[in-house]
Amino acid sequence: MEKATAPSNHNNKPKKPRGQVSISSERCKGCGFCVAFCPTGALEMSEGYNAKGYHYPELANPEKCSGCDLCGMYCPDFAICGARVPWSEAASAVTKE
Amino acid sequence: MSAEQKGVLTGAHYLDGDHACSEGAIVAGCNFVAGYPITPSTEIVERIAWRFPATGGTFIQMEDEIASSITIQGAVWGGAKAMTVSSGPGISLMMEHIGFAAMTETPCVFVNVQRGGPSTGLPTLPAQADMMQARWGSHGDYEIIALSPNSPQECFDLVIEAFNFSEKYRSPVMFMMDESVGHMTEKVVIPTPDKIKTIPRKFTSKAPGDYKPYEVSSGLVPDMCKAGDGHRIHITGLTHDEKGYPVMNADCQEKLLTRIVGKIRDNVDDIAMYDEDEIEGADVVVISYGITSRISMKAIRAARQQGVKVGHIRLIVVWPFIENYVKKLAGKVKALVVPEINLGQVVLEVERCAAGQCKVVSVPHAGGAVHEPETITKAILEAVK
Amino acid sequence: MTQATADACEQITSKTEEFVRSDRMPHIWCPGCGIGTTVNCFTRAIEQCGVDLNKLAIVSGIGCTGRVAGYLNLDSFHTTHGRAIPFATGLKLSNPDLKVVLYSGDGDLIAIGGNHFIHAARRNLDITVICVNNFNYAMTGGQVAPTTPIDAIGTTAPYGVCERSFNLPFLADSCGAVYVARWTAFHVRQLTKAMVEAVNKRGFSFVEVITPCPTLYERRNRLGDGLARMEWYKENSVIKHDADTRECDIDFQGKIVCGKFVDKEDVPSLLQKRNQKTEELRVKGIACD
Numbered sequence: 001m002e003k004a005t006a007p008s009n010h011n012n013k014p015k016k017p018r019g020q021v022s023i024s025s026e027r028c029k030g031c032g033f034c035v036a037f038c039p040t041g042a043l044e045m046s047e048g049y050n051a052k053g054y055h056y057p058e059l060a061n062p063e064k065c066s067g068c069d070l071c072g073m074y075c076p077d078f079a080i081c082g083a084r085v086p087w088s089e090a091a092s093a094v095t096k097e
Numbered sequence: 098m099s100a101e102q103k104g105v106l107t108g109a110h111y112l113d114g115d116h117a118c119s120e121g122a123i124v125a126g127c128n129f130v131a132g133y134p135i136t137p138s139t140e141i142v143e144r145i146a147w148r149f150p151a152t153g154g155t156f157i158q159m160e161d162e163i164a165s166s167i168t169i170q171g172a173v174w175g176g177a178k179a180m181t182v183s184s185g186p187g188i189s190l191m192m193e194h195i196g197f198a199a200m201t202e203t204p205c206v207f208v209n210v211q212r213g214g215p216s217t218g219l220p221t222l223p224a225q226a227d228m229m230q231a232r233w234g235s236h237g238d239y240e241i242i243a244l245s246p247n248s249p250q251e252c253f254d255l256v257i258e259a260f261n262f263s264e265k266y267r268s269p270v271m272f273m274m275d276e277s278v279g280h281m282t283e284k285v286v287i288p289t290p291d292k293i294k295t296i297p298r299k300f301t302s303k304a305p306g307d308y309k310p311y312e313v314s315s316g317l318v319p320d321m322c323k324a325g326d327g328h329r330i331h332i333t334g335l336t337h338d339e340k341g342y343p344v345m346n347a348d349c350q351e352k353l354l355t356r357i358v359g360k361i362r363d364n365v366d367d368i369a370m371y372d373e374d375e376i377e378g379a380d381v382v383v384i385s386y387g388i389t390s391r392i393s394m395k396a397i398r399a400a401r402q403q404g405v406k407v408g409h410i411r412l413i414v415v416w417p418f419i420e421n422y423v424k425k426l427a428g429k430v431k432a433l434v435v436p437e438i439n440l441g442q443v444v445l446e447v448e449r450c451a452a453g454q455c456k457v458v459s460v461p462h463a464g465g466a467v468h469e470p471e472t473i474t475k476a477i478l479e480a481v482k
Numbered sequence: 483m484t485q486a487t488a489d490a491c492e493q494i495t496s497k498t499e500e501f502v503r504s505d506r507m508p509h510i511w512c513p514g515c516g517i518g519t520t521v522n523c524f525t526r527a528i529e530q531c532g533v534d535l536n537k538l539a540i541v542s543g544i545g546c547t548g549r550v551a552g553y554l555n556l557d558s559f560h561t562t563h564g565r566a567i568p569f570a571t572g573l574k575l576s577n578p579d580l581k582v583v584l585y586s587g588d589g590d591l592i593a594i595g596g597n598h599f600i601h602a603a604r605r606n607l608d609i610t611v612i613c614v615n616n617f618n619y620a621m622t623g624g625q626v627a628p629t630t631p632i633d634a635i636g637t638t639a640p641y642g643v644c645e646r647s648f649n650l651p652f653l654a655d656s657c658g659a660v661y662v663a664r665w666t667a668f669h670v671r672q673l674t675k676a677m678v679e680a681v682n683k684r685g686f687s688f689v690e691v692i693t694p695c696p697t698l699y700e701r702r703n704r705l706g707d708g709l710a711r712m713e714w715y716k717e718n719s720v721i722k723h724d725a726d727t728r729e730c731d732i733d734f735q736g737k738i739v740c741g742k743f744v745d746k747e748d749v750p751s752l753l754q755k756r757n758q759k760t761e762e763l764r765v766k767g768i769a770c771d
Contacts, residue, residue: 022496029513032709037668054513072496073526073670076511076518076708081496103770129576131568150760150769155575160601164568167561171541171572174559175580179572197562305536324557324573325580327536331503331552333560342506343552343560 019067020085021059027079030054034071034080040064043071100124100257100293104152112285114252114278115140118208119148120287121253122180125260126295127206128154129177131168133161133187136220137276138210141182166191170203174332176323178260178298180206180272185214185227188234196235197334198269199357202311202319204298206259211275213464223276224464225387226439231271232416238354240361242368243271243416245387249283255413261296262368266360267318273415275438277388277467305329311353312339317360361417369422370413379408381432381480384423384447386412388467389436396436396473405481418446427451432480436460436473456480501525501535503555510549514708516667516693517547517614521554523670524585524612527677538581541570543590545621546695547614550585564594567602570609578753582608583681588615588629592648596628603657605752606685612677613650613688616695624698631734635702651743652727654688660751661687662727662744666715667694669740676742685751692738705735 021043028050034057035043044060057080059065065082072081104123112120119141122130130149132142146156155177159165162183169179183191188209198205211227213219231243242262246255256272263270301308301320305327313319319339322328335343336350361368372390374397376382381400385393390411400407408430412419423446427433432455435444444459451457460476462468498521511517528538535556542551544563551558557580561569566586574582584591591599591613602609618636619625626636626643629650633642651662661683663676673691680687694700694711705711715738723741730739750758763769 027508029508031514031707033514033519033712036709036713069497070670072498073522073674074519075522076515077508078496078498078502078518078522081498129572131572150763153770155756157571157575159568159571160597163565164571164598164601167565168568168572171559171569171574172576173572174557175573175575175577177572177576179576193562194565323577324539324559325537325577329536329555329557331558331560333552334562335560342503 018085019065019082020062021065021071021080021082023057023059024079025050025056027077028054028056029077030056031076033074033076037074038071039068040066098295098297100290100295101126102290104148105290105293106287107289108287110285110287111282112249113140113280113282114246114249114274115210115280116144117249117253117285118256118272118274119144120285121256122206122260123148123152123154124287124293124295125257126178126297127180127260128152129169129172129179130154130156130181131159131165131172131179132156132182133159133165135162135184135187137212137279138182138184138208140279141208141210162187162190163194166194166207167197169205170194170198170201173203173205174324180208182208182210184210184212184220186217188227188230192234195241195269196237196239199235199239199241200237200334201332202267202357203269204263204267204321206256206263206270206272208256208272208274210279211273219465221276222465223388223467224438225273225275225389226442226464228273228415228437228439228442231273238358240358241271241416242266242268242361242414243273244370244413245273245415246278247387247390247411248278249281249285252278253285253287257293257295258370261294264296264298265318266364267321268361271416273387275388301328309339310341311337313356317356317363365417365419368414368417369419371419372409372411372413374409375406376408376410376426378406379430380406381434381477382408382410382426382430383434383436383473383477384410384412384443385436386415386443389438392468392470393436393473395470396477399470399474400477403478405477407477412443415443418450420450423447423450424452427454430455432456432458434458434460434473434476434480436462436468436476438462438464438467497529498522498525501528501555502553506553509553511546512697514694514696515546516616516691516708516712517550519667519670520612520614520673520691520693521550523674524677526674527681530674530678531681533581533681537579538583539573541566541573541582541584543586543595545587545590545619546616547585547587548590548621564590565598566590567595567598567609567611571602571607574607574609574753578608581681582610584609584611586613587620588613588617588650589619589627592650592653593628600653600657603654603659603686603688606658606660606749608685608751608753610680610683610687610689612680613690614693615650615690616693616699618695618699620695620698624702631732631736633734634699636699637702647732649727649731650690651688651730655727655744658686659688659744660685660746660749663688663742664690664692664730665740666692666719666738668712668715668719672740679742679745684754685749
């Protein structure tokens with residue numbers, strides 16, 4: 001996986017936002033809207049099933065997520081949402097992966 | 098609580114029953130009326146439309162009776178005291194929303210100035226043929242409160258009681274006038290506000306988050322709130338739990354309906370209003386209501402002059418029915434005589450309660466006029482033979 | 483997922499979550515149904531409007547969309563079939579401080595409730611009406627509605643609809659709505675913006691949202707699943723702001739004209755007119771203070 005690097009002017013203040021998503025997989029009904037309409041292709045449907053037997057999305061390409069929350073707007077089941085997170089956190093999260 | 102000074106036209110007036118009903122509603126604190134023109138009830142909304150600017154009320158003429166009957170309920174959840182007014186055909190259209198009011202426990206008053214039916218029937222002539230519709234008209238199990246005035250004065254007095262009952266029991270109340278009473282002009286005395294008892298809405302004192310619109314602390318009637326108070330309530334015509342959330346199962350249905358029906362049925366004695374006249378030692382008792390009770394008075398006097406011991410019960414509240422009272426009465430008399438301007442409705446309830454203990458005589462009238470007093474006298478005389 | 487990622491996730495709360503009754507989730511809508519998507523847009527819209535949520539009431543009728551009221555954490559009223567508008571009329575007139583938004587389906591608002599719809603628009607009643615149009619009666623199993631396009635199939639028109647369908651923007655426009663827009667569930671950002679504008683509009687504002695009903699309308703008409711339908715909206719919507727509403731008919735599988743069609747200024751709303759009248763009567767000494 002490509003390593004995310006912090007910008008050179010990095011300090012404690014969040015600068016350049018990056019995204020993260022939160023997925024409530026048990027609410028998902030597998031419609032696929034979020035995956036289809038994610039503008040950066042960050043999401044993919046999981047191979048796994050939730051308790052109701054639906055495939056749910058996962059953040060397959062975290063480095064691509066911009067946190068635009070378009071997935072959150074499309075999701076008819078209120079099962080996913082995106083948000084911009086401070087660069088440092090996103091970077092550290094991705095780095096450790 | 099006494100009536101507010103605003104809008105109370107204290108003094109003696111010469112009013113028809115429709116106009117007296119409007120004045121009574123205003124005195125009761127009614128500040129929202131939605132209606133649709135229909136004979137013989139139209140004068141009520143006309144007077145409301147004319148009077149409301151002075152009393153701070155809102156009147157809206159809706160596109161039909163279906164709309165009127167739920168517009169008032171929106172108004173109630175907005176904080177108003179509300180009523181709608183109609184006659185047979187319009188009331189038939191309102192039935193679904195009488196059920197909605199019963200289910201959502203929305204206090205409101207439905208005035209029915211009865212005319213001959215079914216269908217368009219006799220728009221300008223009286224009947225009392227909607228009594229069972231008032232009782233059972235909407236689908237599903239519910240109990241209703243229905244009052245029946247017999248004079249313009251009572252159109253004024255009793256519509257106040259109708260509002261009071263609706264608030265006390267969080268229930269729709271039917272105000273069952275008829276064309277005769279509605280279009281009859283008589284002296285109507287409007288008392289000073291301090292002599293008029295009105296029941297204000299019982300709003301919850303609970304903080305947002307703690308309040309549930311269908312939770313009872315004592316008794317069977319939950320406290321109210323209104324939209325905009327921060328409670329974020331949910332109100333639905335579906336079977337619901339204490340929070341108002343829909344719950345689709347038999348247990349919830351049982352719990353909810355037992356309470357909704359019980360809050361009326363268990364309080365018949367509190368709700369009952371009737372006049373008694375010479376019941377003690379009577380051989381025959383006439384049970385009447387509304388305009389027919391006035392005709393019955395003359396008929397009863399004539400029968401008494403012929404030596405018959407006749408008593409008279411006038412039902413002011415027709416529903417819930419004074420079941421236990423009639424059961425006991427039936428054990429003491431030879432006959433119960435029930436004149437009404439329909440082909441036999443309340444008489445069925447009397448028969449059920451009498452349960453064979455005495456003779457029950459129906460004095461029907463198909464509508465379009467009131468009874469000839471002689472018809473009732475004759476029925477009384479035959480009943481004691 | 484690492485712990486750090488998980489922590490980052492926990493900090494994210496859906497914008498929708500603040501506005502829905504989480505204790506009522508999951509909702510009843512089918513996989514691929516677009517109603518939930520419109521609710522996301524609505525929650526973002528009311529956030530953007532800055533309206534006091536305690537003064538915002540939502541009224542629904544009966545049907546799939548009729549359930550929206552129950553899922554939103556606002557004063558919510560799930561009324562009877564077709565009668566959400568008259569309920570909202572009473573609510574708004576008795577409590578003018580409330581913002582009243584009506585959220586219901588095409589069958590509820592336009593068939594059984596059609597009379598109330600045209601009259602509320604005529605009165606210029608101060609409410610917002612959001613009509614989720616999925617071209618059929620979904621709750622009862624896919625019967626045709628007045629919005630079902632001609633030749634489409636429904637359970638009560640198994641050989642295809644012979645009736646012309648309603649053009650809702652034209653209907654609303656011709657009855658006097660001061661704001662009229664149409665979007666599909668695909669157009670989430672535009673839809674959100676339209677909802678903001680509609681809620682902030684004084685008078686009768688109307689937003690139609692075309693949504694997939696994959697279980698019934700799409701399946702019976704062999705139009706694919708919810709996602710296929712959303713892709714279809716993407717390809718077949720024509721954005722045409724200020725379009726003549728007479729030209730916004732929807733034919734079976736024809737192009738869908740979207741956009742903001744009507745945005746009138748200076749038309750007095752019912753409440754404005756009523757307040758003006760009250761003021762006149764007060765001057766004359768007829769109305770009370």
